[in-house]
Amino acid sequence: MNEIKIFSPATVANVACGFDVLGFCLDSVGDDMVIRKVERKGIHITHIEGFDLPYNAEENVAGVSALAMYNAIDVDFGFEIEIYKNIKPGSGIGSSAASAVGSVFGMNELIGRPFNKTQLTEFAIKGEALASKCEHADNLAPAMFGGFTLVKSISPLEILEIPSPKDLYATIIHPQIEIKTSEARAILPKEVALSNAITQWANFGSLIHGLHTSDYGLIHRSLQDVIVEPYRSQLIPHYHDVKQAVIEVGALGAGISGSGPSIFSLSKGLETAQKVKEAMSQVYSKTNIDFDIHVTKINTNGIKVLN
Amino acid sequence: MNEIKIFSPATVANVACGFDVLGFCLDSVGDDMVIRKVERKGIHITHIEGFDLPYNAEENVAGVSALAMYNAIDVDFGFEIEIYKNIKPGSGIGSSAASAVGSVFGMNELIGRPFNKTQLTEFAIKGEALASKCEHADNLAPAMFGGFTLVKSISPLEILEIPSPKDLYATIIHPQIEIKTSEARAILPKEVALSNAITQWANFGSLIHGLHTSDYGLIHRSLQDVIVEPYRSQLIPHYHDVKQAVIEVGALGAGISGSGPSIFSLSKGLETAQKVKEAMSQVYSKTNIDFDIHVTKINTNGIKVLN
Numbered sequence: 001m002n003e004i005k006i007f008s009p010a011t012v013a014n015v016a017c018g019f020d021v022l023g024f025c026l027d028s029v030g031d032d033m034v035i036r037k038v039e040r041k042g043i044h045i046t047h048i049e050g051f052d053l054p055y056n057a058e059e060n061v062a063g064v065s066a067l068a069m070y071n072a073i074d075v076d077f078g079f080e081i082e083i084y085k086n087i088k089p090g091s092g093i094g095s096s097a098a099s100a101v102g103s104v105f106g107m108n109e110l111i112g113r114p115f116n117k118t119q120l121t122e123f124a125i126k127g128e129a130l131a132s133k134c135e136h137a138d139n140l141a142p143a144m145f146g147g148f149t150l151v152k153s154i155s156p157l158e159i160l161e162i163p164s165p166k167d168l169y170a171t172i173i174h175p176q177i178e179i180k181t182s183e184a185r186a187i188l189p190k191e192v193a194l195s196n197a198i199t200q201w202a203n204f205g206s207l208i209h210g211l212h213t214s215d216y217g218l219i220h221r222s223l224q225d226v227i228v229e230p231y232r233s234q235l236i237p238h239y240h241d242v243k244q245a246v247i248e249v250g251a252l253g254a255g256i257s258g259s260g261p262s263i264f265s266l267s268k269g270l271e272t273a274q275k276v277k278e279a280m281s282q283v284y285s286k287t288n289i290d291f292d293i294h295v296t297k298i299n300t301n302g303i304k305v306l307n
Numbered sequence: 308m309n310e311i312k313i314f315s316p317a318t319v320a321n322v323a324c325g326f327d328v329l330g331f332c333l334d335s336v337g338d339d340m341v342i343r344k345v346e347r348k349g350i351h352i353t354h355i356e357g358f359d360l361p362y363n364a365e366e367n368v369a370g371v372s373a374l375a376m377y378n379a380i381d382v383d384f385g386f387e388i389e390i391y392k393n394i395k396p397g398s399g400i401g402s403s404a405a406s407a408v409g410s411v412f413g414m415n416e417l418i419g420r421p422f423n424k425t426q427l428t429e430f431a432i433k434g435e436a437l438a439s440k441c442e443h444a445d446n447l448a449p450a451m452f453g454g455f456t457l458v459k460s461i462s463p464l465e466i467l468e469i470p471s472p473k474d475l476y477a478t479i480i481h482p483q484i485e486i487k488t489s490e491a492r493a494i495l496p497k498e499v500a501l502s503n504a505i506t507q508w509a510n511f512g513s514l515i516h517g518l519h520t521s522d523y524g525l526i527h528r529s530l531q532d533v534i535v536e537p538y539r540s541q542l543i544p545h546y547h548d549v550k551q552a553v554i555e556v557g558a559l560g561a562g563i564s565g566s567g568p569s570i571f572s573l574s575k576g577l578e579t580a581q582k583v584k585e586a587m588s589q590v591y592s593k594t595n596i597d598f599d600i601h602v603t604k605i606n607t608n609g610i611k612v613l614n
Contacts, residue, residue: 205325205328
């Protein structure tokens with residue numbers, strides 16, 4: 001096999017109480033990529049569709065992670081990468097993570113899978129760091145493993161796969177505004193009240209327990225963020241209106257997806273997830289901000305081969 | 308049935324990364340109590356053995372929780388309480404919690420169990436508050452439910468029962484020094500670094516996952532406390548020596564039990580738990596501080612009727 005086509009999914013990081021460590025994987029939203037073994041050594045990005053991204057591998061997220069892996073193997077051939085980008089960069093649903101994961105996953109398939117998924121994520125961290133200026137894996141891990149993932153630590157990298165209740169759906173609205181990741185980081189305080197931190201880890205531990213036991217009521221009561229949301233929600237117009245509207249139609253909870261501007265919501269069952277879409281749409285239809293909304297099952301497989 | 312004898316177990320609260328919300332229940336260490344229905348209305352503490360505690364119900368932890376429950380029921384009789392106290396007050400293994408839970412559990416049994424365990428814990432919180440000056444349930448919950456418990460919230464009270472791997476043992480050393488709870492509280496900062504809080508909830512979520520999956524390696528890697536231990540460990544002589552010694556003989560982890568001075572350790576298997584006892588003993592034998600050490604299985608049943 002000299003060529004492989006893969007689907008690299010979008011992801012939601014942070015998930016309310018799981019700031020910086022939890023993420024989950026979306027099912028129907030993601031990028032397609034083609035990875036090809038070629039005689040010419042090195043990493044060559046030969047085609048990009050969807051968004052205007054650099055062709056120079058060292059300036060491209062998918063290229064940087066590919067180079068990190070390429071430098072760790074000893075081969076007398078190279079790789080071409082084609083990127084068919086559907087996830088808008090800066091939308092807050094793991095656009096750069098999908099690129100970073102896609103190239104290394106595809107290359108690994110073509111050379112007989114010498115690396116496991118955690119090792120591949122290590123390479124992908126290098127690509128992600130190009131986009132977000134810091135090494136983190138809270139979008140990479142769910143894109144690579146699927147389902148819910150907890151990044152216990154970055155160094156050494158340890159990723160835990162948390163069970164996902166089978167009837168869990170996500171609805172995600174992407175308001176077409178720009179939030180710079182640097183701004184979303186800068187707005188966060190360096191210190192937080194110990195009492196709030198305790199509330200946050202009580203909720204986070206409860207969410208992990210709720211996911212293990214498929215306790216939707218507990219998932220609902222745990223999807224609270226007392227640390228980050230009070231700050232970052234200021235950057236997203238109508239955030240609290242959206243949140244209130246989705247809870248009213250039965251969502252389990254809602255929060256900022258990654259560093260925004262997308263807002264995610266989780267629901268039990270497709271029917272409620274669709275109602276959540278309507279509720280989100282009603283809020284943003286009254287504004288002059290363009291938006292799009294995805295309804296998707298939780299993707300428990302993660303990145304996959306298409307051909 | 309007019310009289311009941313119960314065993315109310317000692318407990319470990321906080322459990323490293325689970326400050327203020329997690330606890331677990333000990334098997335062979337605890338108080339005995341006798342609760343008796345009598346004609347004379349009210350709550351009457353008629354016998355106390357082991358330690359010098361007040362007989363006036365309003366000044367006694369077991370009495371205060373009993374009164375809270377007594378005021379919520381409409382009966383034309385009263386209760387006598389005998390306390391055979393084995394858990395030294397102030398040792399950091401839930402002495403007051405055992406008393407607070409014991410009286411209401413016993414009374415509930417005698418009147419046909421009108422209250423569930425969460426409701427009983429609500430009454431017990433009133434007794435615990437007498438001892439610790441604040442309403443918390445991180446010792447009460449494991450004493451009442453057994454195993455590991457996560458107190459998700461106090462108001463409303465929500466207690467989650469976390470699975471306990473079957474081969475998990477605790478070793479607890481109690482150095483005979485006094486640490487005032489007020490001092491242990493006062494030493495804590497009001498604010499903590501966001502980065503440390505993130506580390507703490509990553510560990511806490513990982514510990515909950517590790518308990519669900521009986522992943523002893525993960526439990527080991529998760530039993531880290533970057534928030535409270537740096538402060539409170541200063542109050543416990545030779546704390547870091549004990550911790551290092553128990554890890555060297557194979558313990559999964561160690562930490563301050565409650566607000567100290569007891570130090571708990573968790574191990575896979577009785578054999579390692581016994582080695583941990585030896586290691587703890589060696590450290591403290593070199594000092595002039597008296598101490599005692601308990602080795603116990605995790606008690607998955609909690610408080611129980613003895614007759």
